[in-house]
Amino acid sequence: xxxxxxxAPALAVIALLLAAWWFTVIxxxxxxxxxxxxxxxxxLELINDGTLWIxxxxxxxxxxxxxxLAVLVAVPLGLWLGWVKGAYITLNPxxxxxxxxxxxxxxxxxxxxxxVGNESPIFLIFISSVFPMVVQTTAGVHTIERRxxxxxxxxxxxxxxxxxQVVVPATLPQIIVGMRIGLGVAWLVVVAAEMIALHSGLGxxxxxxxxxxxxxxxxxxxxxxxxxxxLMLDGVMRLLEGLKSVRWRYAH
Amino acid sequence: MRTNKIExxxxxKGFNSNKGLLQVVEDVSLTVGxxxxxxxxxxxxxxxxxxxxxxxxxxxxxxxxxxxxxxxRTKPSPKGILISQHGSIxxxxxxxxxxxxxxxxxxxxxxxxxxxxxxxxxxxxxxxNSYPHELSGGMLKRAELARAFAVKPEILYMDEPFxxxxxxxxxRMRNELLRILAEERHTVMLITHDVEEAIHLADRIMVLSxxxxxxxxxxxxxxPHPRKLTSPEVQELRVAILHELGVDRNAD
Ligand SMILES: Nc1ncnc2c1ncn2[C@@H]1O[C@H](COP(=O)(O)OP(=O)(O)O)[C@@H](O)[C@H]1O
Ligand SMILES: [Mg+2]
Numbered sequence: 001x002x003x004x005x006x007x008a009p010a011l012a013v014i015a016l017l018l019a020a021w022w023f024t025v026i027x028x029x030x031x032x033x034x035x036x037x038x039x040x041x042x043x044l045e046l047i048n049d050g051t052l053w054i055x056x057x058x059x060x061x062x063x064x065x066x067x068x069l070a071v072l073v074a075v076p077l078g079l080w081l082g083w084v085k086g087a088y089i090t091l092n093p094x095x096x097x098x099x100x101x102x103x104x105x106x107x108x109x110x111x112x113x114x115x116v117g118n119e120s121p122i123f124l125i126f127i128s129s130v131f132p133m134v135v136q137t138t139a140g141v142h143t144i145e146r147r148x149x150x151x152x153x154x155x156x157x158x159x160x161x162x163x164x165q166v167v168v169p170a171t172l173p174q175i176i177v178g179m180r181i182g183l184g185v186a187w188l189v190v191v192a193a194e195m196i197a198l199h200s201g202l203g204x205x206x207x208x209x210x211x212x213x214x215x216x217x218x219x220x221x222x223x224x225x226x227x228x229x230x231l232m233l234d235g236v237m238r239l240l241e242g243l244k245s246v247r248w249r250y251a252h
Numbered sequence: 253m254r255t256n257k258i259e260x261x262x263x264x265k266g267f268n269s270n271k272g273l274l275q276v277v278e279d280v281s282l283t284v285g286x287x288x289x290x291x292x293x294x295x296x297x298x299x300x301x302x303x304x305x306x307x308x309x310x311x312x313x314x315x316x317x318x319x320x321x322x323x324x325r326t327k328p329s330p331k332g333i334l335i336s337q338h339g340s341i342x343x344x345x346x347x348x349x350x351x352x353x354x355x356x357x358x359x360x361x362x363x364x365x366x367x368x369x370x371x372x373x374x375x376x377x378x379x380x381n382s383y384p385h386e387l388s389g390g391m392l393k394r395a396e397l398a399r400a401f402a403v404k405p406e407i408l409y410m411d412e413p414f415x416x417x418x419x420x421x422x423x424r425m426r427n428e429l430l431r432i433l434a435e436e437r438h439t440v441m442l443i444t445h446d447v448e449e450a451i452h453l454a455d456r457i458m459v460l461s462x463x464x465x466x467x468x469x470x471x472x473x474x475x476p477h478p479r480k481l482t483s484p485e486v487q488e489l490r491v492a493i494l495h496e497l498g499v500d501r502n503a504d
Contacts, residue, residue: 150310151340154328155354155403165353169344248343248385 034217042217058200066125074133082141103128121193129182140174173249258284263316278464291450294460332407333400348380370398
């Protein structure tokens with residue numbers, strides 16, 4: 001009941017928007033722009049012929065691989081940069097230059113290096129999500145409070161224990177923040193990457209629906225599905241923030 | 253005559269600031285006997301923590317020598333554990349994991365036994381699996397003491413350990429500390445700005461002058477434990493120390 005009360009205003013806005021959309025389409029007698037109902041029937045059509053699952057699966061697979069590789073590279077790299085001052089001084093300027101380059105700008109190079117198969121979007125996802133995760137992880141190491149490092153030094157533990165019991169767990173909340181940002185960016189990029197020369201994925205669905213007969217009902221259906229899946233992915237990442245070993249960061 | 257556990261000879265320390273060199277520790281020589289409890293009191297900002305950090309091995313002095321058991325001190329070691337005002341219990345580890353932290357060379361089952369023994373000793377039985385953010389300030393201090401005692405340090409360095417606690421908890425922790433020290437004797441150096449705390453706990457009290465600091469006076473506290481803080485001897489000593497600190501009793 002309480003929960004219902006909380007989401008009621010948001011639902012009301014969405015309902016209002018749908019009504020305005022519907023009303024406008026009917027008033028302007030548009031033949032191209034669909035009504036909400038046409039989007040629903042379009043979606044059902046995609047579900048029934050099975051293509052929707054294929055596109056969603058293809059997009060998620062690319063994000064899974066690209067983002068997974070990025071995590072595997074970014075976390076150790078970020079920890080190293082955060083811990084070894086010389087590495088930070090040497091490599092951080094390079095990352096600061098690479099980071100603001102939009103993943104879209106990498107598209108020609110991706111095609112040149114990886115062709116027009118699955119590797120290109122995976123590369124673009126990797127490139128776009130690896131930098132925010134490196135930056136967050138490094139910042140996480142840099143913000144470990146001195147008193148904890150001093151305590152660890154005082155107890156004279158091995159390097160392994162220092163990393164496993166102090167540096168990594170102290171940085172974990174920031175690593176998770178980085179992963180949330182990284183996955184968000186990855187999901188943005190996969191759609192753009194799939195609009196180029198691919199034959200599956202939600203990005204392809206959108207561009208193909210437009211090109212093959214102005215099926216704007218399917219374009220909008222694709223957009224809404226992208227939004228909903230993005231929301232779910234973020235929800236999964238937020239579950240990580242509830243882990244017992246990182247909750248200290250959010251207590252008080 | 254007791255052997256010297258800690259020996260400082262002509263210790264000097266300054267910091268470079270934008271206004272030139274800030275001399276903090278002028279010329280401090282002192283000895284602490286094995287098993288002795290020495291308190292150092294001084295006005296705030298006089299250089300107490302600076303001195304303590306040098307003795308514990310976290311920073312180097314500009315000149316002079318620091319000997320522990322007759323050997324020059326080079327870096328921090330579990331032989332002397334530092335407990336400071338803000339505490340350094342790792343928030344990402346449970347109480348038990350914290351207490352096990354310094355016990356590298358024990359087998360795992362052994363570690364748990366030691367940790368649980370010291371948790372019980374400081375009254376944290378039943379909280380072994382709690383995270384620090386679930387504990388009160390007083391319980392955190394107990395955990396910190398237990399973690400230090402668990403590695404059987406020969407020396408405890410305490411830098412205003414109880415000053416963040418309220419008056420009642422402060423008093424309780426002092427009694428707790430005395431009780432544990434009666435069971436397991438350690439050499440203790442306590443830094444405090446609380447004269448009563450020093451008289452309550454220490455065998456000997458040194459008064460530091462304002463910055464640049466040196467030892468201005470030494471008092472022997474020749475009173476048996478448990479000490480009655482309202483006794484005339486304690487009051488007399490208190491007045492004498494406050495006088496050295498330049499604080500009139502009526503103004504206190
Ligand atoms: N790392 C440092 N760099 C510069 N100045 C410092 C540093 N550490 C302490 N000081 C200065 O030395 C003086 C004594 O500090 P501290 O030893 O912390 O005092 P206390 O513990 O007696 O309150 C202060 O004026 C402080 O600003
Ligand atoms: Mg201090």
